[in-house]
Structure formats: C-alpha cells, structure tokens
Amino acid sequence: MxxxxxxxxxxxxxxVLLIFGLLIIFIYSIFIYKTTLPKINxxxxxxxxxxxxxxxxLIFILLFDPIISSxxxxxxxxxxxxxxxxxxxxxxxxTESELKKVVEIxxxxxxxxxxxxxxxxxxxxxxxxxxxxxSYDNSSTEFDNIFKIAKQKKNVSSIVIxxxxxNNQGSNPVNSASELGLPIFTIGLGDTTxxxxxxxxxxxxxxxxxxxxxxxxxxxILNKNLSEQNAIIQLIENGKIISQQExxxxxxxxxxxxxxxxxxxxxxxxxxxxxFLKGEEKNKTNNTKSVLLNILASKQKIAIISGGPxxxxxxxxxxxxxxxxxxxxxxxxxxxxxxxxxxSDINILKNSDVVFLVGFPTKNTxxxxxxxxxxxxxxxxxxxxxxxxxxxDFTKLSEIKNILPFSFAQISNSxxxxxxxxxxxxxxIIGNLNEELASWKxxxxxxxxxxxxxxxxxxxxxxxxxxSKQPVLFSSSAKNKIIxxxxxxxxxxxxxxxxxxxxxxxxxxxxxIKWLSLNSDNQKFNLKTQKTIFSLGEKVIFNxxxxxxxxxxxxxxxxxxxxxxxxxxxxxxxxxxGNGLYESEFTPNQSGKYNYKLISENKNLNFSNSFLIExxxxxxxTKRSDRNFLRELSYNSNGKYFDINSINxxxxxxxxxxxxxxxxxxIDNELRISFLHLILLIVVLFFxxxxxxxxxxxxL
Numbered sequence: 001m002x003x004x005x006x007x008x009x010x011x012x013x014x015x016v017l018l019i020f021g022l023l024i025i026f027i028y029s030i031f032i033y034k035t036t037l038p039k040i041n042x043x044x045x046x047x048x049x050x051x052x053x054x055x056x057x058l059i060f061i062l063l064f065d066p067i068i069s070s071x072x073x074x075x076x077x078x079x080x081x082x083x084x085x086x087x088x089x090x091x092x093x094x095t096e097s098e099l100k101k102v103v104e105i106x107x108x109x110x111x112x113x114x115x116x117x118x119x120x121x122x123x124x125x126x127x128x129x130x131x132x133x134x135s136y137d138n139s140s141t142e143f144d145n146i147f148k149i150a151k152q153k154k155n156v157s158s159i160v161i162x163x164x165x166x167n168n169q170g171s172n173p174v175n176s177a178s179e180l181g182l183p184i185f186t187i188g189l190g191d192t193t194x195x196x197x198x199x200x201x202x203x204x205x206x207x208x209x210x211x212x213x214x215x216x217x218x219x220x221i222l223n224k225n226l227s228e229q230n231a232i233i234q235l236i237e238n239g240k241i242i243s244q245q246e247x248x249x250x251x252x253x254x255x256x257x258x259x260x261x262x263x264x265x266x267x268x269x270x271x272x273x274x275x276f277l278k279g280e281e282k283n284k285t286n287n288t289k290s291v292l293l294n295i296l297a298s299k300q301k302i303a304i305i306s307g308g309p310x311x312x313x314x315x316x317x318x319x320x321x322x323x324x325x326x327x328x329x330x331x332x333x334x335x336x337x338x339x340x341x342x343x344s345d346i347n348i349l350k351n352s353d354v355v356f357l358v359g360f361p362t363k364n365t366x367x368x369x370x371x372x373x374x375x376x377x378x379x380x381x382x383x384x385x386x387x388x389x390x391x392x393d394f395t396k397l398s399e400i401k402n403i404l405p406f407s408f409a410q411i412s413n414s415x416x417x418x419x420x421x422x423x424x425x426x427x428x429i430i431g432n433l434n435e436e437l438a439s440w441k442x443x444x445x446x447x448x449x450x451x452x453x454x455x456x457x458x459x460x461x462x463x464x465x466x467x468s469k470q471p472v473l474f475s476s477s478a479k480n481k482i483i484x485x486x487x488x489x490x491x492x493x494x495x496x497x498x499x500x501x502x503x504x505x506x507x508x509x510x511x512x513i514k515w516l517s518l519n520s521d522n523q524k525f526n527l528k529t530q531k532t533i534f535s536l537g538e539k540v541i542f543n544x545x546x547x548x549x550x551x552x553x554x555x556x557x558x559x560x561x562x563x564x565x566x567x568x569x570x571x572x573x574x575x576x577x578g579n580g581l582y583e584s585e586f587t588p589n590q591s592g593k594y595n596y597k598l599i600s601e602n603k604n605l606n607f608s609n610s611f612l613i614e615x616x617x618x619x620x621x622t623k624r625s626d627r628n629f630l631r632e633l634s635y636n637s638n639g640k641y642f643d644i645n646s647i648n649x650x651x652x653x654x655x656x657x658x659x660x661x662x663x664x665x666x667i668d669n670e671l672r673i674s675f676l677h678l679i680l681l682i683v684v685l686f687f688x689x690x691x692x693x694x695x696x697x698x699x700l
Contacts, residue, residue: 006071011064021060029053036699044697048690055686058679066673074665078157079115080654082106083146084134085163086120088619091136093164093190098644099136102162105187105647106131109160114658117153121145123169123537123587139537139587140618142169143633147176157658158183161633162644164190165626168618169539177633183657184639185650190625197224197623198231198249198277200289205261205271206511210325211295214262219273220254227251229279235259236272269293270593270612285620290612292532296517303352304330305373307362309340310389315491316358319509326513336364344369349376354516359389359488361396374400383481383516388449389488390415405456405476406484415447415488418465420472429475429483429511430462431504439504441466444492448472453486458545477526478547481516527561527598527607535618536591540611544574544582553580560599565592571599591615 011018029052033045040048084106091099110116110131120126122138125145141163150159159182167173177184204218219233226249234244243259263269275287302320306313309332320326329348332340346369349355355377361370377384377400384403394411401407422430422440430440440463448465455461455474463473475483493505527544534540542561546554559574559582567590574582588594590613597608627641634641642650673679 008069009066010069011061011066013064018061018064022057025056025060026053029056038698040697040699044693048693051686051690051693055683055690058683058686062674062679068671068673070669072667072669074667076155076663076665077115078155078658078661079117079153080109080157080658081150081153081159082109082116082118083121083125083159083161083163084118084131085122085141085161086126086134086136087122087138087141087164087166088136088617089141089166089622090164090190092620093623093625098189101644102134102189103131105644105650106162108651109654114157114655119146119149123539125149138619139589140169140539141166143167143173144170144176147173147180150180150182155661155663156182157661158185158639158654159637160185160187160650160654161630162187162189163630164188165628165630166190166619166622167626167629168622174632174636178636180637182637184633184637185642185654186630186634186639187642187644187647187650188625188627188630189644191623192625192627196226196279196281197283197286198222198226198275198281199286200233200273200275201254203271203273203289203291205291205293206514209261209263209293209295211266212262212264213325214260217259217261217271217291219257219259221247221249221257221275222254223249224253226277226279227253229277231278232276233257234274234276235261236274237263237269263293263295266295268610269295283620283623285616288614288616290533290614292610292612296514299327300325300353300513300517301327301329301348301351302354302356302513303348304328304332304356304358305346305360306330306332306358307360307365307389307393308333308391310359310391310488311491312387312389312488313358315494316356316387316509319494319506323510333360333362333365337366346372346376349373349382350380352382354385354513355382356385356387358387359392361393361399362391363393363396365393365396367396367399370396370399374403377403377480381480385483385485385512385516387485387488387490390447392449394451403480403482404484405459405474405478405482407454407456408451409454410450410452412450414450416450417445418448418467418470418472418487419443419445420463420487421466423461423464429508429515430473431507431511443504444496446472446487446492447489448487453484455484475515483512483516525598525605525607527596527609529609529611531611533612533614534588535614535616535621537587537589537618538613540586540588540594542572542574542582542584542586542596545580546582547580555580557582558600561596562599563594563596565590565594588613 029049032052033049036045084102106118110118118128118131120128120134123140123142124138146159146161150156161184163186165188199222200219201222202220204220206215209215217235221231221233228251229249230246231249232244232246234241236242245257247255247257249255270290270292272288272290304317313332317328317330321328329352330340331343331346331348334340376382394408420440420443448470453471455471456476456478458478459474459476461471461474464471472487473483473485525544525546527542530541544559546557546559555578556576560571561574561584562569562571563586572584572586574584577583593610593612595608595610598605631641640653642648
C-alpha cells in the first residue's frame with residue numbers, strides 16, 4: 001500500500017517575477033483581443049484569450065525550470081502463517097467440540113485486521129483459502145514441512161499451529177523452528193489421558209539365520225494401565241501360528257518373551273508377533289508387528305590365509321571350528337615358501353564362501369603367492385575379512401591394494417594399545433541392541449596400527465578408537481564385500497572377557513560371515529530403503545549409489561524403480577543428487593509385502609529387494625496428544641502454548657507482534673517540467689487552435 005506523504009513545487013527564479021510575468025501575459029492577451037475585426041462574441045473572445053495566455057505562460061514558465069517534488073510512503077505489511085493439522089490422528093483423539101473450535105479460532109485469526117495465509121499440513125502441505133475444507137485424512141504428520149514453507153516466506157510476523165502434536169515423519173523440527181527467529185504460537189487439542197493399551201513394541205532377532213539352526217526371537221510387549229491382566233502372544237509365519245505364550249502383564253510396563261525359531265527353507269521369511277488381551281482394549285492397531293528374516297544355507301566353507309602363526313589366528317580358527325555350520329580350510333605360512341602341514345594350494349579359494357586374511361602378507365610372503373590370491377579374490381569377487389597383525393608388511397600389502405577398501409599413509413611398524421567404541425549403531429555386524437553396543441567399550445584393549453588408515457568414502461565405520469576416533473573396524477561393498485579390522489591382539493576380546501563379552505566376540509565373527517555371505521551380484525550399484533518394515537502411510541525413502549567400471553560416480557543416469565505388491569505396481573524415477581547418489585520416495589496406501597526392482601537400459605545392472613508395510617496406520621498408533629512437543633516448539637521460539645479450550649489473549653499477542661513488524665519505505669519522486677516534451681506539444685496545440693479559430697472567423 002502506498003500513501004501520499006508530501007508535495008512541493010520549486011523554481012530556479014524569483015517567484016514574484018513569475019507572478020508579474022503571468023500578469024503581464026494575461027493583460028497582453030486581453031489587450032490584443034479587446035478590439036477585433038470582425039467583432040466576435042464574448043465567449044469566443046474568452047477562448048482566444050485563454051489559448052494565448054496559456055501558450056505564452058507555458059513558454060514563460062519554462063524559463064524558471066520548475067520542479068515538482070513529492071514523497072510517497074510504502075507500507076510493508078508482514079504475514080501471519082496459520083497451519084492446521086489435517087492428519088487422521090486429530091479426528092481420532094479429539095472431540096467434536098474441539099474440532100468446531102479449530103474452525104472458530106482459525107476464522108477469528110484470519111478475520112482480524114492482519115494479513116494471513118492458511119495451510120493444511122500432514123504428510124504433505126497445502127495452501128488453502130478457508131478452513132472449512134479441512135478433512136483430517138492425512139496418513140502421517142511431518143512438522144518439518146511447516147518450517148520449510150516459513151523459511152521461503154519474506155516478512156513473516158508469527159506462526160500459529162493448531163495440532164495434536166503427534167509428529168511421526170521426518171526429523172525433529174525443534175531446531176529448525178528456533179532457527180527461524182519467529183515466534184511460534186501452538187494450540188494443542190486431543191485427548192491427553194492414558195488409556196489401557198497393550199503394544200508389540202519390538203521384535204529382536206538375528207537378521208540372518210542358518211537353515212536348520214535354532215535361534216531365539218525376543219518380543220518386547222509394552223502396556224499401559226494393564227498390570228496383572230493376562231494376554232496371549234503369538235508368533236506367526238506364513239499365516240500359521242508356530243508358537244504362542246500366555247503371560248501375566250508386568251506392573252513395570254514391559255514384558256520380554258523369548259521364542260525358539262528355526263527353518264529349513266532358505267530365503268526371506270516374514271514373522272508376525274500378535275498380542276491379544278484378555279479384556280477390553282480400545283486401541284488394537286499396535287497389537288501386531290512384523291520382521292523379515294533371511295535364512296541362509298546351512299554349511300559354509302571358510303578359507304583362512306595367514307602370513308604366520310599368531311594368537312589371533314588361533315582364536316579365529318578355534319572359534320569357528322566349534323560351529324558345525326562352518327568348514328575351515330587354513331593356509332598358514334611358517335617360513336619363506338613353507339606352510340603348515342604343507343598346505344599351500346589356493347584352489348580352496350575357488351570353493352570357499354568367505355576368505356579370512358589374518359596377518360597377511362608378511363615380509364616372507366612370496367609375491368607370486370600374493371598375486372595368485374589377489375587374482376582369485378578379484379576374479380570371483382570373494383568376500384574377505386581382513387585382519388591386521390603386528391608382523392604385517394605394508395609394502396607387500398600394496399600388492400593387493402586393488403581389493404582393499406582403504407589407502408594408507410605414514411607407514412609404521414608400531415602398534416599402540418587402544419580402547420574401542422561402537423559408532424554405526426544401526427549396523428547388524430556389531431549388533432543393534434543398546435546393551436550390545438554399550439559392551440564394546442568394556443572389552444579389553446587391543447593394539448591399533450600407527451599407520452594412518454583412510455577408509456574409502458562408501459565404507460561403513462563400525463568401531464573406532466575412543467580417543468583418536470581412528471577406524472578399528474569398517475566394511476565396504478563397493479568392489480567386493482570386505483570387512484577390515486585394523487588392530488592386532490584382538491584375541492584378548494575372547495580370552496580376557498566376561499562370558500557376556502565373550503559372546504560379543506563370537507557374534508562379531510558370525511555376523512561378519514553372514515553379511516559377507518549375502519549375494520551381491522552387482523557391486524557397482526546399491527539400492528536400499530532406510531529400513532525394511534514400515535507402517536501404513538509412512539514414507540519409504542530409496543537411496544542408491546552408482547559407479548562405473550573404475551568406481552567413479554555416475555551422475556544423471558536414467559534409473560527407475562518398479563514397486564509392486566499382490567494387487568498393483570507402479571514406477572518411480574530416482575532423482576540424481578550428485579556424486580553418484582540417487583534418491584526418491586514412495587508412500588504406500590496398502591499393507592503387505594512390496595517388491596522393488598531396478599529398471600535400467602543397462603542389462604547388466606540388476607537389483608531387487610523387498611520391504612514390508614504393516615497394516616497399522618502411523619497416525620493411529622498414538623492415541624494421546626503430545627502437548628509437551630507443542631510447548632517445546634513455542635518455548636524455543638519465544639512464542640506461547642495455548643490449550644484449545646483456553647486461548648485467552650492469543651489474538652492480541654498476534655496483532656501486537658504484527659504491528660511491531662510493519663515497516664515503511666519512503667519514495668522520493670521528482671518531475672522536471674522543462675524536460676517534458678508534452679509542454680511543447682501543448683503550446684503548439686494551443687497556438688494551432690487559436691490560429692484555426694482566427695482563420696475561420698477571418699480575423700486580421
């Protein structure tokens with residue numbers, strides 16, 4: 001909005017002279033038309049006097065170079081952003097009166113004397129004109145979208161959010177909200193009471209299990225206000241109940257049950273845990289959970305090649321030998337061109353599933369022997385568990401650098417004692433239970449090489465030195481699958497540990513073999529989802545990386561995914577985000593198992609996998625509003641939280657902030673009359689009209 005502020009006319013000469021000149025011009029015009037031949041009436045005479053006076057005055061005033069100056073005031077009005085939660089949970093846990101108040105309060109805010117924009121948010125965000133069209137049908141809620149929109153806007157006064165506070169998609173938005181520097185007013189609605197509820201919280205099981213071998217599946221059951229009641233927990237596979245237990249619900253709020261499970265059929269198996277309460281329960285949507293298990297072949301051949309006898313070699317061989325699932329084939333160098341039991345035939349590599357390189361190579365290792373092993377591993381892409389030792393020779397090691405997912409510098413033959421800590425907590429090789437991860441730092445110290453080890457960019461760092469954060473254990477699947485342990489004397493983890501930590505060491509070897517054994521037909525392309533089990537309505541995000549034959553990133557490739565279930569299929573395009581990385585997302589609207597595969601013009605590029613959508617809508621898992629989350633958003637942004645039934649002076653606060661953020665721009669305008677060609681055109685026009693009139697009247 002522009003407002004006229006002031007107006008001014010200035011001239012370069014004396015204004016008295018200007019007025020005197022105007023008077024002279026006027027008198028002169030009257031004088032020359034006082035007596036005319038022929039005589040004319042007074043009306044025509046007045047017109048001629050006006051035309052002559054105006055023409056001469058315009059010419060005369062140009063001599064004074066008049067300037068017209070003005071100032072206008074431009075008002076910059078801010079906008080107030082109103083966001084309404086349009087998710088299913090709002091309708092599920094709110095009363096009819098609360099939903100009516102959402103509309104009433106919203107209309108009060110937007111009808112006040114301020115500029116507002118209205119948005120509905122949930123799994124997406126949508127700008128609307130009025131609030132009456134709100135439907136509460138979004139299948140998830142992502143608060144972070146609010147602050148992405150607010151960040152794009154200019155001159156925002158405040159943000160108002162009406163919601164139940166349930167945020168089940170995206171990252172925690174509290175930091176994003178505070179970084180905006182805008183006051184956020186939140187209005188909470190929905191039931192806050194804790195109802196009686198039983199929930200299958202988690203299924204804990206080994207992701208990879210050998211066929212015919214028993215394993216344990218642990219199921220965690222949460223309860224609210226249900227202590228001492230009875231429930232039945234079932235384990236289901238392929239629609240059949242394979243085991244069940246009846247429990248008395250614990251007053252601590254959590255029960256943990258263990259089920260024994262085994263399968264002789266290889267492949268991917270879907271396991272479902274169901275909880276049935278012997279009594280009334282309002283929310284049954286969280287009474288089931290699923291997990292996908294990979295059943296592997298029963299017997300695996302392990303080739304172990306070592307540059308010399310060591311305690312680490314002994315502990316690896318003795319640990320693996322006691323498991324019936326493995327056949328061990330060791331090749332141990334005991335001198336130059338001498339091997340333990342004269343076993344040096346590397347043909348065992350051809351039939352092996354996994355290769356262990358323990359303290360290999362050393363300075364006594366023959367280069368031809370190294371080359372033969374390198375060729376066999378490279379050609380067949382054998383998965384490798386590579387373990388350092390105190391007598392490893394880094395000069396000889398450079399001969400197999402083509403298969404190593406790391407480079408090294410500042411070579412040193414020394415090792416330093418180190419205490420380790422876990423880093424990648426979502427990686428199954430080192431375990432993913434909190435108690436397992438905490439146990440790593442309690443293990444006895446081992447010896448870390450002083451040589452600087454630099455893992456490749458795609459490597460997953462699993463264990464690090466507690467102080468220097470140098471990598472101790474990491475994995476890679478860029479070329480061939482490989483796990484690297486950059487330390488020696490890790491036998492201490494087995495010999496000098498408690499029974500619980502002893503199991504941690506054994507599980508490291510077993511999980512590593514399982515991971516290394518998984519088929520990976522194309523190491524140059526990798527595609528994965530952020531997890532394997534999702535709730536209905538939850539976003540499934542696909543991430544991929546793509547390399548050429550030299551393992552340089554390929555950008556802008558045409559990569560498409562076909563996603564299918566029993567009823568339908570659809571295709572989505574992977575978007576390139578740089579450095580060989582691709583990303584896309586998919587929101588399923590049906591439960592069940594989904595298979596996805598890559599569609600590419602490159603016929604050698606094949607990839608397929610699956611994920612599971614549980615028949616539990618994300619929005620219906622929580623039956624209680626999260627007012628604390630809304631309070632935190634307001635507190636960290638210098639705003640204020642209100643209850644839907646008590647908004648008090650909300651509008652006054654919004655208007656006060658709105659008015660304080662109104663700003664003004666003053667614009668100066670200047671018009672120089674002498675520069676206007678229009679003035680000269682008017683003078684010519686007036687003289688022309690005067691001449692025409694005189695000509696028509698035949699005046700002298």
